[in-house]
Amino acid sequence: MTQSYKIGIIGFGTVGQGIAEILHLKRKSLEETYGFRFQVVGIADPVKGMVYNPEGLDLAKALEAARSGTRLEDLGIGEAGWDSLKLIREGALDILLEITPTNLQTGGPGLTHLREALSRGIHVATTNKGPIALAYPELKALADQHGAILKFEGTVLSGTPVFNLRAYGLPAASIREIRGIVNGTTNYILTQMAQGKSYEEALKEAQAKGYAETDPTADVEGHDALAKAVILANVILGGSLHPDQVPCTGITGITLEDVQTAQQEGKKWKLIARAWVEDGTVKAEVRPQKIGPEDPLYAIDGVMNAVAFETDVLGSVTIVGPGAGSWEAGYALLSDMIEIHRILQTRR
Amino acid sequence: MTQSYKIGIIGFGTVGQGIAEILHLKRKSLEETYGFRFQVVGIADPVKGMVYNPEGLDLAKALEAARSGTRLEDLGIGEAGWDSLKLIREGALDILLEITPTNLQTGGPGLTHLREALSRGIHVATTNKGPIALAYPELKALADQHGAILKFEGTVLSGTPVFNLRAYGLPAASIREIRGIVNGTTNYILTQMAQGKSYEEALKEAQAKGYAETDPTADVEGHDALAKAVILANVILGGSLHPDQVPCTGITGITLEDVQTAQQEGKKWKLIARAWVEDGTVKAEVRPQKIGPEDPLYAIDGVMNAVAFETDVLGSVTIVGPGAGSWEAGYALLSDMIEIHRILQTRR
Numbered sequence: 001m002t003q004s005y006k007i008g009i010i011g012f013g014t015v016g017q018g019i020a021e022i023l024h025l026k027r028k029s030l031e032e033t034y035g036f037r038f039q040v041v042g043i044a045d046p047v048k049g050m051v052y053n054p055e056g057l058d059l060a061k062a063l064e065a066a067r068s069g070t071r072l073e074d075l076g077i078g079e080a081g082w083d084s085l086k087l088i089r090e091g092a093l094d095i096l097l098e099i100t101p102t103n104l105q106t107g108g109p110g111l112t113h114l115r116e117a118l119s120r121g122i123h124v125a126t127t128n129k130g131p132i133a134l135a136y137p138e139l140k141a142l143a144d145q146h147g148a149i150l151k152f153e154g155t156v157l158s159g160t161p162v163f164n165l166r167a168y169g170l171p172a173a174s175i176r177e178i179r180g181i182v183n184g185t186t187n188y189i190l191t192q193m194a195q196g197k198s199y200e201e202a203l204k205e206a207q208a209k210g211y212a213e214t215d216p217t218a219d220v221e222g223h224d225a226l227a228k229a230v231i232l233a234n235v236i237l238g239g240s241l242h243p244d245q246v247p248c249t250g251i252t253g254i255t256l257e258d259v260q261t262a263q264q265e266g267k268k269w270k271l272i273a274r275a276w277v278e279d280g281t282v283k284a285e286v287r288p289q290k291i292g293p294e295d296p297l298y299a300i301d302g303v304m305n306a307v308a309f310e311t312d313v314l315g316s317v318t319i320v321g322p323g324a325g326s327w328e329a330g331y332a333l334l335s336d337m338i339e340i341h342r343i344l345q346t347r348r
Numbered sequence: 349m350t351q352s353y354k355i356g357i358i359g360f361g362t363v364g365q366g367i368a369e370i371l372h373l374k375r376k377s378l379e380e381t382y383g384f385r386f387q388v389v390g391i392a393d394p395v396k397g398m399v400y401n402p403e404g405l406d407l408a409k410a411l412e413a414a415r416s417g418t419r420l421e422d423l424g425i426g427e428a429g430w431d432s433l434k435l436i437r438e439g440a441l442d443i444l445l446e447i448t449p450t451n452l453q454t455g456g457p458g459l460t461h462l463r464e465a466l467s468r469g470i471h472v473a474t475t476n477k478g479p480i481a482l483a484y485p486e487l488k489a490l491a492d493q494h495g496a497i498l499k500f501e502g503t504v505l506s507g508t509p510v511f512n513l514r515a516y517g518l519p520a521a522s523i524r525e526i527r528g529i530v531n532g533t534t535n536y537i538l539t540q541m542a543q544g545k546s547y548e549e550a551l552k553e554a555q556a557k558g559y560a561e562t563d564p565t566a567d568v569e570g571h572d573a574l575a576k577a578v579i580l581a582n583v584i585l586g587g588s589l590h591p592d593q594v595p596c597t598g599i600t601g602i603t604l605e606d607v608q609t610a611q612q613e614g615k616k617w618k619l620i621a622r623a624w625v626e627d628g629t630v631k632a633e634v635r636p637q638k639i640g641p642e643d644p645l646y647a648i649d650g651v652m653n654a655v656a657f658e659t660d661v662l663g664s665v666t667i668v669g670p671g672a673g674s675w676e677a678g679y680a681l682l683s684d685m686i687e688i689h690r691i692l693q694t695r696r
Binding site: 318 | 370515694
């Protein structure tokens with residue numbers, strides 16, 4: 001059955017633009033295949049600007065403005081003066097796409113946006129790891145209380161399916177342990193080191209290619225992987241861990257000599273995010289581990305990511321795919337919206 | 349919402365017993381988590397026997413009989429005289445589990461069973477490749493016409509999700525090409541040859557471990573992989589290929605020297621099943637290919653299987669998991685039944 005959704009986008013950086021491009025390109029096939037119709041009625045971004053049009057914004061023009069540096073409110077495609085909170089409170093949204101930067105200490109503005117939206121019954125798709133890592137049980141309860149659906153496929157492995165794989169591909173399977181290579185930057189650096197480069201050289205190369213930030217701390221100290229380990233533990237294993245409770249070691253202590261010694265043993269150093277159940281308690285950790293070819297994560301090199309599930313009925317099942325990128329993460333939001341649409345169809 | 353299903357099982361070999369064990373073990377959690385209640389009312393197998401009880405069979409006793417060699421009708425747990433067709437026609441089934449052996453020439457009794465069930469509106473979950481490879485478009489139309497649901501996750505990669513991954517993990521993604529290592533026997537043999545064994549030695553070892561049949565033709569000549577390539581092409585890419593139209597080369601022409609030459613080049617020979625769209629036409633093939641470490645299938649060794657999807661939005665996404673086994677294939681049927689249950693909930 002066809003249904004139409006009013007969508008608001010908060011955060012119009014590379015991922016926000018990625019989902020806008022995908023929505024623009026797939027508009028016709030989304031309606032034909034899924035009965036999913038949409039209007040993007042508002043976009044709010046502190047840098048790109050803010051604009052609102054209850055009849056739907058022209059996405060091609062909004063994307064062109066974001067690329068050329070024109071602020072959205074200067075485009076003449078809608079009303080100015082709509083900041084992110086006004087968009088949630090007064091924008092008559094059906095779905096909010098929350099794509100602001102991750103803040104693992106406070107949850108950042110994303111946590112406020114999610115609380116505001118869910119408490120109004122607005123469905124949410126987000127790629128923002130902060131709120132989900134810090135407050136998943138609270139946000140899930142808030143969503144349930146107000147009949148809202150909260151989806152966040154893009155918080156782990158971008159659009160490569162992890163949560164939908166568990167829900168629909170591995171239903172009724174009992175999962176004992178989840179292990180993943182969930183950070184592309186560190187995996188790229190370790191892969192380059194395995195080819196003989198020093199840590200410093202490899203980091204510089206990752207920065208030159210846009211895989212690592214100017215301040216690479218969040219990646220190389222393991223904080224990004226930590227957020228993902230906590231999300232996997234709390235969402236899939238039913239834990240209630242806070243990031244502060246989870247041991248986390250990054251890759252800055254790994255030397256070229258370590259990497260070369262491992263190679264001589266036929267092994268590789270990988271930064272492994274792990275969540276598991278031990279004596280009925282959900283645990284998680286992030287640390288570099290030396291793994292051999294028998295490990296399904298051994299072959300995952302460069303910026304590629306992977307998550308391996310240990311199940312009761314199938315043994316080990318591993319999904320391998322990209323973990324970042326504007327289209328890759330943007331697609332996660334589309335996948336989430338189709339899932340929201342599907343769940344809503346079952347409710348009628 | 350809780351719903352109860354009357355299930356019939358046709359084929360009570362290792363996979364039939366596998367799903368019976370899983371159903372028996374997970375009865376309580378299936379009801380609690382999914383609202384899925386069931387009674388297995390009939391089992392029909394030419395070797396293990398046939399039995400029917402409209403109040404539900406005692407699965408523990410049926411499994412014990414299958415292991416000990418007692419025929420099911422001699423157990424005293426239900427009525428005798430119920431062959432497979434009578435079970436479909438008079439058993440008041442909600443769901444049929446069709447688990448008879450694959451016949452790629454005629455579709456075998458499985459094709460008859462599926463037509464009989466679907467035309468009566470009985471939902472079907474099957475691991476039988478023959479009917480799906482030979483007659484998917486016909487069977488899908490028959491199912492739709494009679495309001496029945498046809499699921500067959502176990503025909504490719506046993507319980508490792510391929511079709512549910514595409515439907516729920518990669519929705520609205522356009523898929524250009526699917527490549528897979530979909531036969532564990534040949535992959536085991538090629539992996540052993542890479543360790544220096546001759547084809548004959550490796551085959552004998554595969555037979556000793558139960559990975560290869562006494563007559564290994566269906567595996568080593570690529571027929572099993574061919575069936576799976578056709579299923580992937582027709583189901584996921586919308587083709588209407590017949591197995592006879594698809595080029596198929598097995599691994600019997602691969603020598604130890606070929607394997608060793610590849611190794612010196614840093615490559616491996618793998619039996620690749622492939623389905624793709626070329627100039628708007630769906631094509632498929634099965635043949636050994638020499639692939640390098642950049643290929644997501646390169647690392648898939650031993651009896652492990654994998655399928656790689658080439659998508660527009662995510663690039664390459666690969667699922668890796670077991671491709672055979674009594675629990676692994678049995679679980680595919682459980683996954684299918686939960687999916688049938690989920691779809692039925694959306695219909696009310």
